[in-house]
Amino acid sequence: MTCACKGIRTCPICESRGKSQIFNNDNTDVDVYLYCPSCQKGWLEGKTCHPNHIGTSIEFPGIFIKQDFVSETEEANISSKIYQTPFVESQSGRRKQDFGPKVNFKKKKLKCGNFCGLPEFSKDLHDRMLKLDILTDFVPVEQCHLEYSPERGSSIDPHFDDFWVWGERLVTLNLLSDTVLYFVSDEHPNVEVQVPMFQRSLIVVYGAARDKWKHGIHRADVKKTRLAVTLRELSPEFSKGGKKMDEGKILLDIALTFKGQAVGTTTNAR
Numbered sequence: 001m002t003c004a005c006k007g008i009r010t011c012p013i014c015e016s017r018g019k020s021q022i023f024n025n026d027n028t029d030v031d032v033y034l035y036c037p038s039c040q041k042g043w044l045e046g047k048t049c050h051p052n053h054i055g056t057s058i059e060f061p062g063i064f065i066k067q068d069f070v071s072e073t074e075e076a077n078i079s080s081k082i083y084q085t086p087f088v089e090s091q092s093g094r095r096k097q098d099f100g101p102k103v104n105f106k107k108k109k110l111k112c113g114n115f116c117g118l119p120e121f122s123k124d125l126h127d128r129m130l131k132l133d134i135l136t137d138f139v140p141v142e143q144c145h146l147e148y149s150p151e152r153g154s155s156i157d158p159h160f161d162d163f164w165v166w167g168e169r170l171v172t173l174n175l176l177s178d179t180v181l182y183f184v185s186d187e188h189p190n191v192e193v194q195v196p197m198f199q200r201s202l203i204v205v206y207g208a209a210r211d212k213w214k215h216g217i218h219r220a221d222v223k224k225t226r227l228a229v230t231l232r233e234l235s236p237e238f239s240k241g242g243k244k245m246d247e248g249k250i251l252l253d254i255a256l257t258f259k260g261q262a263v264g265t266t267t268n269a270r
């Protein structure tokens with residue numbers, strides 16, 4: 001078996017990345033584990049491709065990566081559609097577009113607001129997602145587009161996506177450039193697991209990676225403009241059998257019209 005990245009492009013796993021660049025808040029060194037998609041483990045200073053890893057590793061379940069989920073032509077078409085809609089400024093140098101319900105995470109309130117569905121171009125993407133074993137029953141209720149750029153020093157601080165309204169699987173299509181999604185956890189002080197997000201790949205974050213580890217993107221890992229297209233599903237509370245399934249059903253019926261326009265400044269994921 002060869003490394004999942006081999007022969008496709010230079011990936012953050014195969015590049016040597018300076019551990020010394022990373023410090024946590026009190027300036028102590030952080031042990032950086034590079035995630036290998038082939039063995040689903042993080043490798044401490046793992047500069048070698050699968051299967052030739054050496055040294056210390058950490059199990060890191062809950063990541064699925066599908067390389068080249070879209071072609072270069074599709075990437076260009078999707079990006080050009082995204083850029084037909086204005087972005088709104090977001091935190092930490094990001095810009096965003098939202099297609100989803102209006103959520104007040106603190107007060108746990110949810111409204112349809114102006115939500116009129118996911119964008120048209122996502123219909124094909126969703127059909128393709130359903131063919132992946134991990135997503136056969138994935139029903140997206142929200143889509144968020146984030147644009148990162150080195151000029152604006154874009155990044156995203158480590159966070160959990162909300163658990164009240166969003167379900168287990170976070171699905172992101174990575175467009176225009178590669179980056180690295182890093183994971184940290186209070187249960188593993190001074191440990192950072194870095195997961196490659198390849199251009200045109202799809203990543204699914206679920207299980208322990210979703211609910212035990214926070215995720216973020218370092219400013220230094222935004223080397224070129226990047227678009228993230230993230231789709232989220234409903235939590236069990238809003239799904240079939242849950243206390244709020246009726247509210248959930250209304251939102252899904254809207255989402256799946258695929259006739260949406262961006263709804264302006266509504267949600268953060270948390």
Ligand SMILES: O=C(O)CCC(=O)C(=O)O
Nearest residue numbers: 146156161172228230269
């Ligand atoms: O840009 C990404 O891929 C991550 C975005 C993210 O974590 C979020 O929107 O909650």
Ligand SMILES: [Fe+2]
Nearest residue numbers: 160161215269
């Ligand atoms: Fe997130």
